Amino acid sequence: MIGGSASRSSRSGIGIITVALPLSMFVLLSFAAPSFFTGQNIGNISNQIAALLITSLGQLIVAISGGVDLSVGSTLSLTSAIIVSFDPSIVIPLALFAGCCIGVVNGVGVAVFGVHPLVMTLATATFVQGLTFLVLPTPGGVVPPAIERLAESPISGLPGSLLWCAAAILFFWLLLSRSSFGLRLYAIGANPRNAALNGVKVVAPIITCYVLCSLSAVAAGVFLTARVSTGDPTVGASFGLDSVTVIALGGVQLSGGIGSVPGVILGAITLGLATNGMNLLGVSPFLRMAATGLLLLGAISLQRRKTIGV
Numbered sequence: 403m404i405g406g407s408a409s410r411s412s413r414s415g416i417g418i419i420t421v422a423l424p425l426s427m428f429v430l431l432s433f434a435a436p437s438f439f440t441g442q443n444i445g446n447i448s449n450q451i452a453a454l455l456i457t458s459l460g461q462l463i464v465a466i467s468g469g470v471d472l473s474v475g476s477t478l479s480l481t482s483a484i485i486v487s488f489d490p491s492i493v494i495p496l497a498l499f500a501g502c503c504i505g506v507v508n509g510v511g512v513a514v515f516g517v518h519p520l521v522m523t524l525a526t527a528t529f530v531q532g533l534t535f536l537v538l539p540t541p542g543g544v545v546p547p548a549i550e551r552l553a554e555s556p557i558s559g560l561p562g563s564l565l566w567c568a569a570a571i572l573f574f575w576l577l578l579s580r581s582s583f584g585l586r587l588y589a590i591g592a593n594p595r596n597a598a599l600n601g602v603k604v605v606a607p608i609i610t611c612y613v614l615c616s617l618s619a620v621a622a623g624v625f626l627t628a629r630v631s632t633g634d635p636t637v638g639a640s641f642g643l644d645s646v647t648v649i650a651l652g653g654v655q656l657s658g659g660i661g662s663v664p665g666v667i668l669g670a671i672t673l674g675l676a677t678n679g680m681n682l683l684g685v686s687p688f689l690r691m692a693a694t695g696l697l698l699l700g701a702i703s704l705q706r707r708k709t710i711g712v
Contacts, residue, residue, distance in 0.1 A: 403453065407431075412490065414660070414662040414665060415660040415661050415665050416600065416652070416662060416664060417664060417666045418699040419704060420665055420668050422673045423684070424668055424672045424675060427672060427679065429542065429676060435683060438476065441487035446678065447579070448564060448609030449561065449629060450674050450678060451567070451670050451674035452544045452566050452674060453626040453641075454648060454668065454674065455567055455570065455670040456566065456567070456625065458617050458652075458669065459571070459574045459618055460617070460619060460650055460651075461649050462649050462661050462666050463577075463618075463648050464519075464612060465586070465632040465654050466578070466611075466659065466660055467587055467589050467611045467658060468590070468658025468659070469608070470520060472520065472527050472646075473508060473615070473620040475641035475642040476526070476528075477501055477638070478620075478637065478641055479530075479531065479635050479639070480533060480534045480537070480620050481620045481622075481627065482538075482623050482626065482633045482635070483499070483538035483633055483634075484497045484500065484537065485535050485549060485623075486543025486544060487543060490505055492698055494551070494624065494701060497624065498617065498620055501613075501617045501620035503613070503615030505609075505612040505615060505616035506613060508522055508523050508526055508615075508616070509613060525615050526662055531635075534635045535635050536637070539635070540635070541633065542632060545628060545632060549624065549628050550623070550631055552624065553628035555630040563667075570618070571663060571667065575663045578663060579663075582604045582611070586603070587607055590602060590607060590658075591658030591661075598663070619638070623637070640691075643694060646698060647673055647694055648669040648670050648672075650698055651697060652669030653669075653705075654669075656667065656702065656705070673694070680693065
């Protein structure tokens with residue numbers, strides 16, 4: 403049976419390390435970096451985490467179904483290119499349409515044709531990145547003022563990034579915890595064959611997962627482009643690896659069936675604090691990439707597959 407407090411707890415994936423990592427980083431940076439607690443730096447952390455958290459929540463949906471989406475970074479970059487390259491009145495609908503198309507292609511490739519998610523989404527990422535360079539070969543362009551205002555908060559003194567994060571968190575929490583779709587998704591991720599034998603449709607939910615993941619990358623691309631006020635065809639380059647690292651740090655099982663929104667929040671905070679701390683301490687950005695890889699390796703190595711739904 404999927405449901406009940408015990409089942410919900412077992413499928414969240416949150417453990418001691420998931421909680422201890424951000425707390426220990428917070429304490430460490432409080433002593434190691436004097437400028438950590440300044441208002442400007444806290445705002446920077448919030449802005450840095452926002453786009454990553456939104457993207458990672460979409461990655462969570464795919465991971466629970468037993469897949470992975472490496473095309474989120476290219477989708478984010480394409481969104482940025484679209485915003486500065488087309489008529490302002492159509493850029494948001496066009497970006498959403500592009501995201502839907504990318505998600506459908508990924509979902510159909512995985513669920514209908516049986517292509518491995520890594521291969522399918524890597525191929526899509528390569529194609530979309532090439533398309534992005536055709537739309538916007540070099541960084542630049544003007545972001546429409548109406549879109550720039552989307553990154554601002556209507557509440558004075560409150561970072562706009564917090565509202566974006568709150569909206570994304572609420573949506574995905576309701577989807578996973580308060581809808582029949584979420585229950586079916588955990589069943590599919592735990593054992594797709596058993597789920598199908600018990601009457602759970604598998605193909606449509608998996609396609610939906612990839613569409614939602616691509617749309618979350620589009621949302622992150624809109625926010626990030628509005629915040630930096632320019633287009634960049636490579637702005638999403640690190641988001642594929644980073645979003646997978648975030649969900650792994652949040653206790654999400656990459657084999658499917660285990661994961662939660664609170665876990666992804668903790669994972670995003672962990673990676674955000676690590677990145678911010680290295681910036682404050684003057685650590686080379688190349689070492690930051692190496693550290694992200696080590697965090698991903700460590701998080702996956704510590705995962706243990708659990709039986710779901712017993």
